[in-house]
Amino acid sequence: MTKISVVLPTYNEAENIKLLLPALKKVLEDITSKNYEIIIVDDNSPDNTATVAKETARSIGIDNNLKVIVREGKRGLATAVIDGFKASSGDYLVVMDADLQHPPEKIKEIYLELEKGAEIVVASRFIKGGRDEGLSFARKIFSKGAALIGKLLVPQIRVLSDPMSGFFALRRTVIEGRLDLMNPKGFKILLEIMVKGKYSKDKVREVPIVFGKRAYGESKLGLKEILDYLLHILSLNEYRILKFMAVGVSGIFVNEGVLWLAHYKVALPVYLSGLLAIETSILSNFALNSLVTFRKERAKGTVLTRLAKYHVATAIGAFINYATLLLLTHLLRLNPLVANLIGILLGFLANYTLSEHYVWERVGRYE
Ligand code: GDD
Ligand code: MN
Numbered sequence: 001m002t003k004i005s006v007v008l009p010t011y012n013e014a015e016n017i018k019l020l021l022p023a024l025k026k027v028l029e030d031i032t033s034k035n036y037e038i039i040i041v042d043d044n045s046p047d048n049t050a051t052v053a054k055e056t057a058r059s060i061g062i063d064n065n066l067k068v069i070v071r072e073g074k075r076g077l078a079t080a081v082i083d084g085f086k087a088s089s090g091d092y093l094v095v096m097d098a099d100l101q102h103p104p105e106k107i108k109e110i111y112l113e114l115e116k117g118a119e120i121v122v123a124s125r126f127i128k129g130g131r132d133e134g135l136s137f138a139r140k141i142f143s144k145g146a147a148l149i150g151k152l153l154v155p156q157i158r159v160l161s162d163p164m165s166g167f168f169a170l171r172r173t174v175i176e177g178r179l180d181l182m183n184p185k186g187f188k189i190l191l192e193i194m195v196k197g198k199y200s201k202d203k204v205r206e207v208p209i210v211f212g213k214r215a216y217g218e219s220k221l222g223l224k225e226i227l228d229y230l231l232h233i234l235s236l237n238e239y240r241i242l243k244f245m246a247v248g249v250s251g252i253f254v255n256e257g258v259l260w261l262a263h264y265k266v267a268l269p270v271y272l273s274g275l276l277a278i279e280t281s282i283l284s285n286f287a288l289n290s291l292v293t294f295r296k297e298r299a300k301g302t303v304l305t306r307l308a309k310y311h312v313a314t315a316i317g318a319f320i321n322y323a324t325l326l327l328l329t330h331l332l333r334l335n336p337l338v339a340n341l342i343g344i345l346l347g348f349l350a351n352y353t354l355s356e357h358y359v360w361e362r363v364g365r366y367e
Helices: 014-032 049-059 077-087 104-115 137-153 189-196 223-236 240-265 270-293 303-331 336-359
Strands: 004-010 036-042 066-070 092-095 120-124 168-171 204-208
Touching: 004 014, 004 049, 004 077, 004 104, 014 036, 014 049, 014 104, 036 049, 036 077, 049 066, 066 077, 077 092, 077 189, 092 104, 104 120, 104 168, 104 204, 120 189, 137 223, 137 336, 168 189, 189 223, 240 270, 240 336, 270 303, 303 336
Parallel strands: 004 036, 004 092, 036 066, 120 204
Antiparallel strands: 092 168, 120 168
């Protein structure tokens, strides 16, 4: 029979854990009768979350289903989840916050998705039936922005409407043998799993949740977690965006160099030299991006189809650059150099995104 492990990272959640444990008992006994475990990973909370959790478990008769891990010092949400996984033995692993912002009864729906064959199930605020009633307006904007940057840089999370979610479940097979590869910074453990886990894209499911208000205490997300998130995203991106930029800069030199050769040395007319220069730089960028930026990707199709797609991508990027220049100078009367700079930036982003998600699009299963 399938066993469920619920991993709860906690830091100062004593009041909340008193309410959460009975709610978890109810839903988990309903699904598995007694075949479940709850693993609390607490960073030695000053409010004695760990002791309170054990006392609560005893009073409701689930001490046999509870494991409490206490770590020294506040070491972060994501690593707490990894440590919880390491201590777990369930076939299905559920991760949720301990502050009641994640409705425990949703575990049933999540469990049913896993039973139907899903490998990863994410509770989402942003699909039909889901809502966010817990975050302030500013945090909602931040959360959306963070998700957008994340999706731009990390293709594996594009299947999710709510990649920032802290409430999700997976089959043990997704992380089996992979935990030592994981190097989670800060809050976002789900991203790490989406990038480094073993699963099929089409076996990822989402269920809607209403993300509620915190019952007690306050959020632990601060500036440090935000900076960690950005570094985390860059590292999950394996710095491809930086390599892509460097390749782009090299392309400028190729372009100018060929123009100079063709026009001044071979005396070809400018309209021909220019075409030659642009095409050569497209080819050299393509070669370098294949060899350097997207070297490790198992991309779809053949080199030739990618080369054709790359021409489409660069044409779109160039068009966006050009259109931005014209629009901003004519409509907003912006200085052409400034307008062009914005155009170059937008063109670059379009170029990068199309390269990542269209030209070097990956095959479906992440191994
Ligand atoms: N062990 C441990 N160590 N636990 C921690 C730490 C830590 O350093 N920091 C936070 N936690 C625990 C909290 O006690 C709580 O149970 C859970 O991790 C989530 O922390 P919150 O501080 O409540 O996060 P939030 O509500 O601001 O953000 C949540 O919702 C966001 C929106 O979906 C998190 O789930 C985010 O990951 C999520 O993006
Ligand atoms: Mn919270």
